[in-house]
Amino acid sequence: MASLQLQAVAAVLALVAGAGAAHGFEFHEATVEAIQLGFSNGTLTSTALVRFYLDQIGRLNPLLRAVIEVNPDALRQAQHADAERRRGSGTATGSLLRGVPVLLKDNIATRDALNTTAGSLALLGSVVKRDAGVAARLRRAGAVVLGKASMSEWANFRPVEAGWSARGGQARNPYVLSSTPCGSSAGSGVAVAAKMAAVTLGTETDGSILCPSSFNSVVGIKPTLGLTSRAGVVPITPLQDTVGPMCRTVSDAVHVLDAIVGHDAQDAAATGAASKYIPHGGYTQFLNKNGLKGKRIGVPNGFFQGYDQTQLNTYKQHLATMRKLGAVVIEKLDVAANLTALLVEIYSKEGIAMQAEFKLSINAYLADLVYSPVHSLADIIAFNNKHPVEERLKDFGQPDLIAAQSTNGIGPVERAAIRRLKELNANGLEKLMMEHQLDAIVAPNSDISSLLAISGHPGIVVPAGYDEKGFPFGICFGGLQGYEPRLIEMAYSFEQATKVRRPPMFKP
């Protein structure tokens, strides 16, 4: 879209930004806790909330393209939640998500009227056997499935522009319309930033929650591998895939995390192994304003650079704030003797493992469908070749899909790469954190995503500031497997002390 048009649209949006605030309940920016309060004090119904978000989607989605499908059943689900509440039977599970509209990334399967396509035309019309594990948990918690969020198509495996897919088009950043919303969970980040949903789910293989959360000024939690089930999620690699919340506040993200973690027989090995990390009583107990006190936070060399000076100064202030709140911040740490060399080797070994794992796991996903227009990775490649215009093959080709197709299972090369990644983690991030007894390392945006990805470590991104154009940036707290409780404490304490997040401005 031409920039003049963007300016005109931005002006219109600025005018309507104040609308929808009527009727006693403040819909804009409403948190999960405020929503539940509104339900219980009678100023809000789930139906009214769904109507508000459907209205927001109707108004904003032509511009932002964050929502790929709206659930035709959402209002009925909301009415059901309202009826349950009136009967006093709606609090059976005590879940704070009861009646709360949730948007799911388009690679998270739902067995309902919604399609699950990972942004791809090739999967349109496919029918899944059952809800994804995380979707089933949200339904049991009483959440309303509002729809599916757009995503970069097939994530890393169609390396087209961030936020673009053949089905969804180009998602836009609601802060600066001409800037990237990042990917692959672009729609989830954009939608929750622009209040087109109460909360959203994204998925990450390497950066896909942390980056779009940073660029859309929301909180993203990338959980420990296996803490959340990957069953029914269109896969990239079981070695790295994870599902997590993308929300406007840390506490919202933690309420969603509480609802989606846990064992799933359909992803038994990973969820079984990670179950030991789930704390008794859930994660909300770690929403502690003093959560930075006594924490040891490492600042690895090589990440706080390459940003403009105002941004670096902002990060410096944030480190000072952490110290003021009682954290021990240890600067100038080295993850490796040569960080560039480490990251280069990680990308290369990660790529080798990912290509083979992708072929195996996407073929397994497709084989498990009740109906699908495509049955294998080879079919997807052929489909794209038959639809070169829609799939923008001339611009981007499909080299990664073709490379994945040429692999032949997990052989000696892949096994060596996977072994090497374990070593790089053990001698890198894990060693650093153990040696200095760190509770977290911090870095800008998603810059440490690969260090976390290769060993299933968790990370939380929190809004950290806006550059001179108004484009958001975040700060990431990364830890070792199972460190969610302390990461939540630090992220929450930081958020409450800094309160950086502002609603989007829709600047051109």
Ligand SMILES: *[C@@H]1O[C@H](CO)[C@@H](O)[C@H](O)[C@H]1NC(C)=O
């Ligand atoms: C009901 O709860 C909402 C918070 O969700 C609050 O803004 C509102 O003032 C409350 N109204 C009454 C009448 O208690």
Ligand SMILES: *[C@@H]1O[C@H](CO)[C@@H](O)[C@H](O)[C@H]1NC(C)=O
């Ligand atoms: C799912 O895709 C089909 C096309 O195959 C379309 O007709 C239908 O409207 C889609 N469902 C929703 C909820 O958008």
Ligand SMILES: *[C@@H]1O[C@H](CO)[C@@H](O)[C@H](O)[C@H]1NC(C)=O
């Ligand atoms: C670090 O590694 C990179 C990439 O392998 C290399 O280009 C660079 O020269 C190395 N730097 C030092 C100081 O050894």
